[in-house]
Amino acid sequence: MTAADAASPRGAFVPAPGAGNVLIPTSSRRAALAGVSLLTKSKPAAVAAQWALYGAVAVAGPRLLPGPRTVWEAPGGPALWRDVADGVGGFDGVAVYRRPQASRAGVAAVLLRGGRPVGFLKVRPDADELDREERALRAFANGCSPAFRVPVVLGRGAAAGGHWMVIEAMPPRPARPARRPDLAGVVEAVQEALAPVLPRERATEETAEDVGDESGRTPDAVPGHWLPMHGDLTAWNLRVCGRGLPWLIDWEDAAWAPPHADLVYYRATASAALGAPLGTLPPDVSEAAAFWAGRVARRSGGDHDAALNKRLLDILRTL
Structure with missing residues (x-):
């Protein structure tokens, strides 16, 4: 065409x-x-x-x-x-x-x-x-x-x-999740690249829900200690397709979030979907876990992945 x-x-x-x-x-x-x-x-x-x-x-x-x-x-x-x-x-x-x-x-x-x-x-x-x-x-x-x-x-x-x-399209061949990815390096690269470009001063209604503000008022800015996140860091979005570095795709939810948000979400989704062990997490992941628990709880119960979200929510609530 x-x-x-x-x-x-x-x-x-x-x-x-x-x-x-x-x-x-x-x-x-x-x-x-x-x-x-x-x-x-x-x-x-x-x-x-x-x-x-x-x-x-x-x-x-x-x-x-x-x-x-x-x-x-x-x-x-x-x-x-x-x-x-x-x-x-x-x-x-x-x-x-x-x-x-x-x-x-x-x-x-x-x-x-x-x-x-x-x-x-x-x-x-x-x-x-x-x-x-x-x-x-x-x-x-x-x-x-x-x-x-x-x-x-x-x-x-x-x-x-x-x-x-x-x-850009990925090469036209099957891709697979990265094996034993350097999650610390991935998170660091995400934060370094996004910190200068994500607007802190423009919060959203979802930010109010994330921080537990039930007043209905949209905050003037995101909390100061939050860090940039990819927002959907999962095994199926960090994929190897041929040689070289893995591809990290689906950035539609990139935003500010509590520290360790990407790490917690990757580990929790890998456990819920693939049966992978959670592994050792930093001691201060409670805010990130609560952040994701709130978001997952607000997802539609009528979607095809409702059962996965239920398992994911159960995992997040234990962290």
Whole structure:
């Protein structure tokens, strides 16, 4: 699609096995491989199964993908997709990642040109999440830190009532969680990069809930001892894809938080989702644990990950 002829993406897709929120395009072998790569598996057996599917598609093409062919009702309209195409220099296909939580609006897709990734697109009904992620990603020179790399921002815009951002796509191959990551180094790199760019003076209603202010008043600023956090530091967001540094993705919740917030969340989610041991935590994690317990408790009980959130909440309340 070029800026002149772009319209809402069309084509046939197959829901990914075991992950119906990922739609794999069937237009070509390369496009299908990009779709298989969108799966964010974390357990070793699941990652191995993803590699097996990737290898099978590489040999036989998309025709072997199980399941019915379907179409995708793209959000927005032609004006939105023309704006995106203009921003990235055109694309001719997509592999789709629909947010699995029903309570969270928006969609994401790998934009393809000739089956090769052009970028990773996020579309949201409002700008706040994308503002936070763009601010965080641009804080890393050349998309790198000593502990990890991040996607580079390629384009940003708004049209037809929707907001979009295109960032660098990870290589089109299965990724896995980083083994024995240097969490101290990751947290330090996050804090060093974000401290100069996160606005302390602009608190939000969620900040009031985080600090336990029930007056309904939004505080003038975040608490002075809070530190920058990634906001969703999990095993499935710190991923190895080929050689070199791991990728740290999904920065939409980057903000200020109590000390050790990222460390506590990583360890607690790894324990709840993967059965990993909590390990030794610093002695002063109670504020961070309470911070996350409050946030997790406010999540929708109707989402697909409600059971995981229940386990996570139980762990946080023990810290």
